[in-house]
Amino acid sequence: MxxxxxxxxxxxxxxxxxxxxxxxxxxxxxxxxxxxxxxxxxxxxxxxxxxxxxxxxxxxxxxxxxxxxxxxxxxxxxxxxxxxxxxxxxxxxxxxxxxxxxxxxxxxxxxxxxxxxxxxxxxxxxxxxxxxxxxxxxxxxxxxxxxxxxxxxxxxxxxxxxxxxxxxxxxxxxxxxxxxxxxxxxxxxxxxxxxxxxxxxxxxxxxxxxxxxxxxxxxxxxxxxxxxGPIPRGEEIVRSYPKEDPIISEVKSKAYDKNIQIPASIVAYRTPGYGTRDAYVLDMISAYLSDGKSSKLYKKLVDDQKQALQVGAFNIGQEDYGMYIVFSLPVGETTLETLVTEIEEEIEAVRSGLISENDYQKLQNKFENRFVNSNSSIQGIAGSLATYYMLYDDTSLINKEIDIYRSITRAEMRAVAEKYLKPNQRVVIDYLPEEKMEN
Missing domain, CATH: 3.30.830.10 (Metalloenzyme, LuxS/M16 peptidase-like)
Structure with a gap:
């Protein structure tokens, strides 16, 4: 010890x-x-x-x-x-x-x-x-x-x-x-x-x-x-993109891919864009659910229950809206519906309770490590400086973004999951092999 x-x-x-x-x-x-x-x-x-x-x-x-x-x-x-x-x-x-x-x-x-x-x-x-x-x-x-x-x-x-x-x-x-x-x-x-x-x-x-x-x-x-200096200034750019209506009931759909043999389950939620505090919290929730073999979804669906070949939760950041996605591939006779049910069980646990103090500390260590690695090369620093200025409107985040992650609490993770990751706010897609036509 x-x-x-x-x-x-x-x-x-x-x-x-x-x-x-x-x-x-x-x-x-x-x-x-x-x-x-x-x-x-x-x-x-x-x-x-x-x-x-x-x-x-x-x-x-x-x-x-x-x-x-x-x-x-x-x-x-x-x-x-x-x-x-x-x-x-x-x-x-x-x-x-x-x-x-x-x-x-x-x-x-x-x-x-x-x-x-x-x-x-x-x-x-x-x-x-x-x-x-x-x-x-x-x-x-x-x-x-x-x-x-x-x-x-x-x-x-x-x-x-x-x-x-x-x-x-x-x-x-x-x-x-x-x-x-x-x-x-x-x-x-x-x-x-x-x-x-x-x-x-x-x-x-x-x-x-x-x-x-x-x-x-x-x-x-x-x-x-x-x-x-001599390059002429351009006209001011005015952006006015339409706002999306909230998703208030589950949306189900199917898609087909001629290049696959194993179907996939996709569960997705529309989330806030870059720079919002909630987006940072969603980063931590995705890491908790699927970052590494000891994460909740991987350990449950891949290791313990042998229901999935692969599972991952990703918070895809964008400027105006983010996309929170949980992707999984079934094993054997496991149905896509079963995967959706099992995934929802783990998300519901985040919505309704506090993650353990031990898991919380592991998350903090992961984000500390990510922060250090992101600034470990000149090329990485250049990209980060440009991104923080352009998309986050705050260049100083290159030094203080880790403080945001440090300040996120377990209770805040629960509240943000309850705010954005509910079944009535999700899209569920069965991503299926395209059947070949018989001659």
Whole structure:
């Protein structure tokens, strides 16, 4: 027992010592570009990144998927970067780069040896100021997106789960449509549509630039001003998305997937968006239910009762609404209805009682560990700084978000489960193998 206590104390001390505060400086250029600088001279590496406040939800009916298309399109080339040379330039200087798009934002980044900081800033300023957008590039990237859709969604086992969930949870808000968009919308898009989208969203006052790593602050500020200062400010973006009506009675549906043999049960709830305290509490509830083999759902359904091959509870964060999802795969003759019943039993236990003090302490340790790991690399810090500023409207969360998790009580977990995770507020989807037609 004494050894266990010492081990626990040592682990807690280690987390405290490792979770060092991330220093940063932030300011705005005259054109509205928000800039965040983080200096860490411990290794000769620098990350340059730009996050645009544009994602899958930023579209009009009949023109879905534009943000994801632009994720690809803005690598095509610029006035000063030849078509197809972007990745070659980065790799030839010892760097790596990538981009990704969600329903709420698009993120581009480069990681370079620090003597190539100026190159990274120039390339991102080129992407913002001088992109070449023509019919050839649009046609090329439309085909790339179609192939990605076929690979990740159409021909991948369980690849349609998120699109099916979105349509079940949302009727009005653009979250109802897939981030990748509908192919008929991309096919119907004109070059004028695409150019107008770029002019509206890919502007400095709709973006944050993060430079993190082995930098000199004064010199970096000068380069930022030189490369990004002359970029014209765009029109102010006004967003007004429709609100969803509350789900007040259980919704049941079925979906079919030609790529699977084992059916799946999906139980989902519409929850609050990023930054709300309730969303943080739901993170803890999902970890309690399914994070690791000792979690309640895994131990019960997979280990003890042998009813599920796999089970997981996920709080998928988004800016306007979140999605709380419990996914499970049955074993043998276990029915999907049985899985739903067993899962509800565990959720009901959270709604009606307090989790044990021991389980609560395990959760706190998990979130401490996550917090430390999220800030363990320059690349991770850059992404966190951009995200906290853009989607949470509070850059300082990079240092104090863990305090929110620490302050969540067991009683609060019970109250939030009772508020959002009731049977009359859920969508239940039987996700089934598509039966092959007989000849």
């Amino acid at each position: 004494k050894k266990l206590l010492l081990s626990a104390l040592f682990s807690g001390l280690l987390l405290t010592l490792t979770a060092q505060e991330v220093s940063y400086e932030e300011y705005d250029l005259d054109n509205g570009l928000h800039v965040i600088l983080h200096q860490d001279n411990s290794a000769p590496v620098v990350t340059t990144s730009v996050m645009y406040h544009v994602g899958g939800k930023d579209r009009t009916e009949g023109r879905t998927g534009f943000a994801h298309l632009f994720e690809h399109l803005l690598f095509e080339g610029t006035k000063n970067i030849e078509k197809g040379k972007w990745f070659e330039i980065v790799s030839s200087r010892g760097g790596t780069n990538n981009a990704n798009t969600s329903q709420d934002r698009t993120y581009y980044y480069e990681v370079f040896p620090s003597n190539n900081l100026e190159l990274g800033l120039w390339m991102e300023s080129e992407r913002m100021l001088h992109p070449i957008i023509n019919q050839d590039g649009v046609d090329t990237q439309q085909e790339v997106v179609k192939e990605e859709k076929r690979l990740r969604y159409d021909n991948s086992p369980y690849g349609q789960i998120l699109p099916v969930l979105r349509q079940a949870l949302f009727e009005k808000h653009p979250y109802k449509d897939p981030n990748i968009g509908y192919m008929e919308d991309l096919d119907a898009a004109t070059l004028e549509d695409v150019i107008a989208y770029n002019k509206k969203y890919y502007v400095p006052n709709n973006a944050v630039l993060v430079v993190a790593g082995d930098i000199d602050i004064a010199k970096t500020k000068k380069m930022v001003a030189d490369y990004f």
